[in-house]
Amino acid sequence: MRSIQDTLYNWLTIKVVFEARPEDxxxxxxxxxxEGILLEDHKLSNIIVTKEEPxxxxxxxxxxxRHKVRFPIELIDVMLEQIQNEPDKYINYE
Incomplete structure (x- = not known):
């Protein structure tokens, strides 16, 4: 099982992508x-994300x-930036 920190990182990274591309x-x-891993395997609840530079x-x-962790914006947003910089490589196949 992945650590809570690793799972939160992966979840937040793809959550940022999904919020920018809700059709994806x-x-x-x-x-x-x-999210299922966080809720079911790690037994987390009441997950709240805020963004305050940096x-x-x-x-x-x-x-x-109650716990709180932080991640640098530049680390989390890197996947979204890749997709935005090279959209032809990230076509949404429905």
Whole structure:
């Protein structure tokens, strides 16, 4: 099983892509996969994302305790930037 930190990173990265490309079924499916791991395997709840330069903050509850982690915006947004810079390589096949 992946660590909570790794799973949150992967989930947030693809969540940012999906929010920018809501028609992208692959992004949606991947986001839901990681979300399922967070909720079912890691037993997280009340996940809230905020963005304040230069970080994304992810707050969540686990075992009745509130936790907060942060990720640099540039690290999370790199996949979205790749897609936006080379859209012909990331065609949405429905």
């Amino acid at each position: 079924k692959s992004a949606k499916d991947t986001m839901e996969l990681f 970080m994304y903050f992810v707050a969540y509850e686990k075992d009745g305790e």
